Amino acid sequence: MTDFLTKYAFLIVPIIKIAILVFIILTVDAYLTWIERKVIAHIQARWGPHRVGPHGLLQPLADGVKFIFKEDPLPSHVDKLAYFLAPFITLMLALTSLAVIPFGPQKFTVFGYETHVGIADVNISLLVLFSITALSVYGIALAGWASNSKYSLLGGLRSSAQMISYELALTLSVVGVLLIAGDFSLRSIVVQQSSGHGLLTWNIFPQIIGFLCFYIAAIAETNRVPFDLPEAESELVAGFHTEYASMKFAMFFIAEYTNMITVSCLATILFFGGWLSPFPTAWTFTHYLPSVILIPFGIWVFFDGIRYENLFGRLMLPGVGSALVVIGAALAFFPFLNDAIQGPFWFLAKVFTFLFVYIWMRGTLPRFRYDQLMSFGWKFLLPVSIANVVLTSIVILWRMH
Amino acid sequence: MVPTSYYLILSAVLFGLGIVAFVFKRNIITIFMAIELMLNAVNLAFVAFSQSLGKTDGEVFVLFVIVVAAAEAAVGLGIIILTARNRRSLNVERVDLLKL
């Protein structure tokens, strides 16, 4: 048995990792929707979901069930192949793009097969990422075209044009970082940002322009507010996925949130030092920060849960709270866990920040007009990112001599 | 360990298919795609040679080919759009007059 495992570890371990990652990502997506609705609700002075489960915590599950069991009508005169292909392509690419992202520094060995946090460690991972995102246009374009509907078609056209346009800016804005790192591998980009002095050596400082360009372009790439014209409900009902229902719609949905996560990860890695702690390595006490955050949060959830109106909540929330406290304690008391959690903690923290910004923007910013969008992308974003590249290379040359 | 000749044969086959497509498709866009297909076949040959000869020049050529293809696509598709607008047809056999 074990020798079988060790023999085929190079197959088995990645499969396991993939399974885990997909599970995590889907869950996160689901709860990301919950968070988004809550946050926006509070921004708009509403409660948001709170019926299904305490604080609506079970809402995502209910949504999932609904998606699965809902009827899936097939519009007439659709191009079947493309119609079915589109959501799969989108979701597949979205999930695949996560495969090259490293979540943590550690290497560990399973069945004598050494591996690390994150699925694949390609030495051109950034290029791979970009190729995958490049392909992700097809999902939307095909969806829009296949479903034989004006709104969809317009949405598809818009989104494909928009994504092509902003892909340039996206790619160019990263070139600065690449010039500094001199490598395509995300891992080595992170490592290159690591030096004893914490956040001082992150790319964000030399590459602030690049970062802004990147982030804006990334939002456009993911079709999020304020660049969500492909699904501008005021004009196009729901844009390219107007004709989609139930699980196929869910696929687009999941893909969108997955892309958000991917982009946030990318921003974290490229500009914010990935899993690196913002504090100097000398400050070892900061290693207890996860516990310091988790334990009070758990306690707060515990006492908040006791006073919840219905019994289910009074049972569930304290459980969650105590679980959090236990985890925090464990992280504090077991050194190897403590070490293991450092990278992921910071990484997830940063990613979560970016996701929050996403939601925040959706709650606050109005939508662009299409011509504004295009002229902004071509006439402002692209030149600025090019200028950034030129500037960076000049500085680097000057450093060389 | 894949013999280079395999790659070359593959590229030859793709090229031939490209020719066939070029001659037998009527839709002007598809014909354009056929050209792209042939370019790809050539690229494959380039890379195969550059690998087997241990030189990187072939890959550089591939990059150039890709750039040319991009430019070609930009202009060619523009022309195609104009033609389609003027002739209301994408069938090259129906677009056989020099004047509008």
Added chain:
Amino acid sequence: MPILNHLWIIPLLPLLGSAINGLLGKDWPKSTVNSVALGSTGLSFLCALEAVREFVAGGLQPFRREFVDWIVAGNFRAGLDLQLDQLTVVMLLVVTGVGFLIHIYSTGYMAHEGGYYRFFSYLNLFMFFMLILVLAANFVLLFVGWEGVGLCSYLLIGFYFLRKSASDAGKKAFIVNRIGDFGFMLGMFLLFRTFHSLDFNRPDLKGVFDQVAQAPADAMGQFGILTVAALLLFVGATGKSAQIPLYVWLPDAMEGPTPVSALIHAATMVTAGVYVVARSHVLYTHAPTAMYVVAIVGCATAFFAATIGLVQSDIKKVLAYSTVSQLGYMFLGCGVGAFSAGIFHLMTHAFFKALLFLSAGSVIHAMGGEQDMWHMGGLWSKIKVTAWCMLFGTIAIAGFPPFAAFFSKDAILAAAYGHEPAGKILYGVGLLAAVLTSFYMFRLIFLTFFTEQRYDEHHVHVHESPKNMTIPLMILAFLSLTGGWFALPALFGGKDYFAEFLSPVFGSAEGAGEAMPASLEHILSVVAVVAATAGLLVAWRMYRGKVKRGTSEGLHKLLYNKYYVDEIYQALVVGPLVWLSRNVLWKAVDEGVIDGTIHSIAHGTAVVGDTVRHAQSGNTRSYAVWVLIGAVVVFAIIFWPVLHPALFGGAR
């Protein structure tokens, strides 16, 4: 600065005047145009005088300078080369002086005509070309002047271009001159081909005349290169100087304004032919046959034209034919070897013929445009000045002593008399012509001034011309009186100053006149006077008191219709030419051959294209297949060795 070194100024001034008047003068007042035209001409006259003074002061050394290179091709060089020797001096003074006078006259004569500025622009242009002609030191430049004066003559004859007869006359003059010029050009080509130069004389003795002087002369009746060249040049001369057979344009040229007739068709341009013959005397003396032809043609023309002049009724026509006949005299003189005499007559003729024309113009002016002598008569008392001047001119041309023509014509006749072999005949004909000359001139005088008036007082009121017309008349009258006195001493056994002045130019060419003894000289002059008197008497006999237009029949009719020469030319030359051009050149050659070829080529192209275009179906797929075929061929060529292991084995 010595004007000689800037000889080009003399012709340049009229050119400037012409340009200024022609380009800007359209809206200028007459006074401004006058000042420009007269100023330029007068200045160039003064410059000419100054140049002559320097020339004389410089010991009469022939002056020659190449100012600007114009054409340089291979061994051929033609430039703006001007020269000044005695012959040129004479011509220069005549042209500028008489030209200036006629300019003054024109200001009066043309005062009421339209196109004033145009007229003076043309006139100045003519002066420019004429000066170029006389100053030229090589045939090419001379030809430029030659053509230029032809052009101006065309422009000025057709000055009243609204009148069809005028424009026709202009065209006629131009075309007839072309014929002559063709011969002239052939002569030039022949000379260049022979002597590889077109300069007259060159310091390095490579000029045409230098070489001709070295060359052996053709024998009488031998048509060597020199003879042919001389004859060809003479063809040009007959064209320009209105000799048989090309004289027909001159009478028609009277359509032009009278000053033009005076300046161009009497005094200067028509004498260009004589000038050329005299200028190339070296050539002619080396071609006795040509000389002989010149003499005969001149003599014949003198007589022929005189006969026609007998019966003309248009006052200007009479003068025109008399001009032709006088030119004939000049050629006679040149032909018999008395070049100086010819030039002498040229000068005097310039004076009195200009005088006659201008007086005629004055008469016409007085008669309000009437030119027919049969509608004049009895004008003597009314326009005295004009009448006197005209009388002076008439006496002068008739050859009464001591007027100019007496000396010049006498010299020519004397030279003809002494000429061998046919001198006597030439002399006789010339004498006869002299009789006729005095006859028709006095006929003109009587018909115009003395017989009773044949016009209606109420329609024309006769008035004397203004000062600016009469004063030139007087000056010319004076000149035609004294113009011949250079030769006065010759009568008394002295020497002919004019001939002596010119002798450095003609030098050896002379020789006819001096041979004979003074007694014979006297006899000949007496005979000439007698002849003139005879003509006068006959005229007086026929035209006095009441005269009426004679009914023309027989000889009179023949003469009145100018021997039907125009009609003959029309029938023999013009008609066939027109027929040829219309039926052969136009219908057959142009439309048939040329257009036919072009059309057939075009049609063939169309046919070929029509057949081939089916390959150009416009169907892209077909094109693709064509490309494919090409590719297959290329591959076949490239991979031939691959398909041929025998060939390929070595390469592997």
Added chain:
Amino acid sequence: MSASLIIFFVLALLAIFAAVSLILQRHPIHSALSLIVVMVALAGLYLLMGAEFVAAVQIIVYGGAIMVLFVFVIMLLNAEEEERTNFSKMARFAGIPLALAIAGFIAAAIARNAGSLPAAEPSGALTSTKTLSNLLFSDFVYPFELTSFLILVAILGAIVLAQREN
């Protein structure tokens, strides 16, 4: 039969099938999809040969830009299934044999020279992007700059073509 050979055959067959379907599909967008598949397969082959950068560029530029343009244009012109007209006699009768002839020539050439070529490196040895870029900016710098000009011209041409008459 090593892993790389298996991968090669899988990808090769994928590419060929996609190319055939490019020909057989009646709808341009299906042809476009097939072409994309071909390109992805070729990218995989590049990776197999270790030309990673070329592979990435292949997908980014060809797959992500050029083919997107194609799809975009197809959608824009809303092209429908192609009509199998046969106006061109040449293409109808001479097409196939000529295509075969070309293929035959190439095959013959390869067959003759197959032995003379060393086998392609296994995917282990990657040509590092560094060497590629060094080559690109040293030996091929002039062509590289020329391509930039080419792109500029193409942009201008596209703009001129795209703008309406006014």
